[in-house]
């Protein structure tokens with residue numbers, strides 16, 4: 001039996017499997033099921049600024065009296081909603097920390113400097129072991145350039161770093177122009193890790209019923225190749241712990257990520273599809289392969305990976321289908 | 329509502345009304361300009377507690393009343409949350425029957441002297457006046473006239489004490505003595521109930537006493553109403569915290585047959601931004617209560633917090649305006665309102681904003697605090713503000729404020745009063761597990777009877793609405809009295 005423990009963001013994890021931010025990690029009961037099946041850590045469901053704004057607008061629409069004369073009550077209700085969401089999350093953190101043997105990573109979705117950094121400190125106070133920032137917004141504005149977006153993101157990260165002592169990671173978008181440069185910048189700002197990569201809500205069109213609908217929610221088992229590429233490229237280059245996310249559906253895929261240099265693995269879709277006890281399958285799969293290869297622990301696994309990689313480092317950096325592939 | 333329409337029509341065709349309408353042509357009526365409320369000079373009043381508005385004189389009130397054309401379809405009434413028969417009281421002023429005008433007001437409004445001073449008329453009756461909607465002119469000064477008639481009655485010494493039905497032997501408890509509780513008590517006393525008002529503080533009157541300052545609503549106006557209730561047999565117990573001094577269950581054992589919870593919304597809200605717990609940052613509730621109930625010159629008031637030189641008030645409601653104007657009166661050199669939307673979106677009464685501006689309050693609209701910075705003793709020194717811009721109108725029709733990236737800057741402040749709303753005090757709901765409350769802690773009631781999920785408990789005012797107005801709280805009190813009376817009759 002191999003020793004599966006690893007460190008991620010400076011946290012001791014009993015195995016590399018983290019359940020990513022999702023509905024699976026939104027409630028105490030949900031987390032209890034994950035804990036029972038050996039999840040080493042959970043990333044809590046993100047707190048979304050937009051959701052709060054939406055709820056606020058609904059409250060204004062539905063509760064404003066005919067003469068607006070309860071406006072005093074509603075005018076700043078968004079702060080109350082935020083406080084409410086925040087206190088629910090801090091309460092969840094407290095209970096989970098008290099009852100289960102796993103690390104808790106809080107997640108916030110921030111879109112501007114001014115608003116959310118303050119909350120980071122409160123999550124830390126409640127006992128979160130680390131903080132994952134989910135910064136991405138669709139760059140749909142005609143006025144904002146990539147440089148401005150990048151600069152805005154750095155400001156958010158800087159601001160958060162100023163307000164917390166716990167380790168911070170950033171969940172990156174696969175659609176970042178300069179993944180490597182950005183990773184390096186974040187490292188310089190004090191970020192401890194990256195999650196490669198986020199997956200987004202995907203709207204689709206329903207041709208039968210003439211409407212826009214939510215597209216496929218879960219990842220596919222072959223979505224892992226893009227994260228695998230970036231884990232391979234970045235792991236020797238930047239001083240950051242990398243967590244692979246997106247398309248890890250089997251123990252083999254998880255192993256590929258670890259061999260490529262990932263410090264941890266985040267899973268969501270595969271747990272949704274197969275249930276929380278699938279976490280045990282993943283752990284067993286990892287263990288079996290390591291035994292077969294005679295690897296005793298994660299350090300040995302990583303050394304195995306490093307030994308394998310340098311032979312063709314440029315492979316993961318190749319993107320165009322050149323002649324060789326053309327003949328297939 | 330047909331009954332109500334018939335009643336209004338019948339009243340309008342009273343002989344004296346018909347005759348009065350003929351004394352002046354409508355053209356002459358509408359050619360007159362709206363009166364101005366006489367006010368204490370801004371420079372003087374900003375440093376004292378004199379009432380800012382001094383009220384109309386009888387001749388001026390009568391002249392203003394003559395602007396009202398006594399519409400066949402009086403739209404103003406629909407703007408009043410308690411449907412005061414506005415033309416009837418206004419026409420009584422025009423003909424010089426001031427006491428009759430006051431009686432008309434009291435048919436539906438238990439506290440006209442208060443409402444005349446604090447109602448947001450520009451959103452209610454006056455917004456629906458014929459002058460406003462059809463002539464695009466300044467409305468009849470309904471609020472000023474209401475105040476005039478009510479004050480006249482108070483000063484005349486001829487305050488009519490309503491008749492009280494013979495005692496029916498049933499004891500009723502009212503939790504809290506704000507406008508909702510007072511109005512409820514009055515109606516129940518009239519019906520012959522033995523009414524006890526239980527109040528947590530040492531003063532009766534709720535927000536009317538500890539919230540709204542003397543320069544806007546003198547305490548003596550409220551005391552007159554309380555005196556009337558006393559004469560009707562209503563009993564008051566102060567320093568009585570229901571849920572602590574005695575629970576509802578204790579009171580049931582003492583023989584109380586019904587409860588009206590009108591405990592208001594007294595729990596201040598904060599923004600939860602960094603630095604908010606620095607010394608020198610307090611809620612408007614605490615700030616105003618200390619000034620209004622403890623007296624500005626008395627002990628404890630001379631703390632630097634209360635006597636800040638640079639006072640910033642966060643918010644745009646009545647409470648914010650009252651706080652910032654109080655700061656001036658406590659000697660602030662600079663008193664500033666910080667509000668994240670623009671002047672037009674402020675929930676405060678238009679008159680309060682105007683008065684604040686005249687008195688020298690600085691308005692930093694489209695600005696929002698995001699952090700407070702302190703000195704080495706932990707006392708607030710500066711505020712980090714972010715500029716805002718207004719985005720698209722949202723579902724409520726209001727334009728929502730968006731932060732302007734990179735627009736942060738610092739201003740100095742030694743006292744910050746946070747006035748971003750209040751929540752209901754959780755004491756009573758917490759002590760009654762069966763009581764249905766909303767996510768915000770407001771008590772849920774049947775909209776018609778104001779009965780809660782516990783049959784002998786009714787509720788109204790800010791504890792139900794979250795935070796509203798005096799007139800709505802008052803209206804709730806009356807509605808609940810009718811509801812509870814019905815309930816107790818049925819139970820017999």
Ligand SMILES: Cc1cc2nc3c(=O)[nH]c(=O)nc-3n(C[C@H](O)[C@H](O)[C@H](O)COP(=O)(O)OP(=O)(O)OC[C@H]3O[C@@H](n4cnc5c(N)ncnc54)[C@H](O)[C@@H]3O)c2cc1C
Pocket residue numbers: 446447448503504505506507508509526527528529533534535536539540541568569570571590591592593594616646647648650677753755756788789790791795796797798799801
């Ligand atoms: C500063 C300020 C300015 C305002 N300006 C205006 C204005 O200009 N115009 C306007 O229309 N409205 C204004 N309002 C709002 C208005 O005053 C309130 O909507 C109204 O007073 C609500 O009445 P209420 O009877 O529900 O509660 P309150 O007036 O809040 O009274 C509740 C009472 O219950 C007591 N109480 C609470 N808990 C207990 C308990 N457990 N046991 C016993 N007693 C208890 C409290 O001490 C208090 O006295 C203002 C409010 C404030 C704070």
Ligand SMILES: Cc1cc2nc3c(=O)[nH]c(=O)nc-3n(C[C@H](O)[C@H](O)[C@H](O)COP(=O)(O)O)c2cc1C
Pocket residue numbers: 020021022023045046107134171197198199217218219220245246247248266267268269270
């Ligand atoms: C139902 C659902 C909800 C999710 N909610 C969040 C979220 O709140 N915050 C976040 O950062 N990612 C969220 N994600 C993305 C996942 O955390 C994860 O990055 C993505 O699903 C890719 O991993 P997977 O292939 O293991 O599913 C969500 C994914 C799913 C399927």
Ligand code: SF4
Pocket residue numbers: 407408409410411412414437443444447448449452453454470471474799
């Ligand atoms: S109570 Fe208020 S709304 Fe009604 S008539 Fe008087 S001022 Fe207008």
